[in-house]
Amino acid sequence: QVRLVESGGGSVQAGGSLTLSCVVSGTASRRDCMAWFRQAPRQKREGVAYFHRGSNTKEYDASVESRFTISQDSAKSTVYLQMTSLTPDDSATYYCAAYEIERGTCSWSDLLYDVWGQGTQVTVSS
Secondary structure, eight states, rough: EEEEEEOOEEEEEEEEEEEEEEEEEEEGOOSSEEEEEETTSSOEEEEEEEEEEETTTTEEEEEETTTTEEEEGGGGTTEEEEOOOOOGGGGGGEEEEEEOOOOOOOOOOOOGOOEEEOOEEEEEOO
16 A cells, blocks of 8 residues: 655744654555655646655755755655744645655656645735
8 A cells, every 4th residue: 555644733923833744655665756746726736855765866846945955764654744944925734745766766746646634724924
């Protein structure tokens, strides 16, 4: 069974921090590309950060670079998204996603990601 299960969302004031977790299990564990996407109401889903588990390559959207950090704990089969200096614009449902890649770098296109978690809500108040 392919599963990604997110947790860690919640409500925080602007300037605060949250850490999201994504537990990877089943065949999802063979996916090399792990990413966090987010979607605010009436907005398109956008990539926030991705991580290639083989090469340890990480990329961030410009809107979150220097504030967010994606990482993994292999022993716990968990991918994290540490979020600091949060602003109301960061409010959204955050999704963990994964896909397998033979070579090259991971993609920002959500169409390639074939395994998704259920999402966790992040609300930042001003």
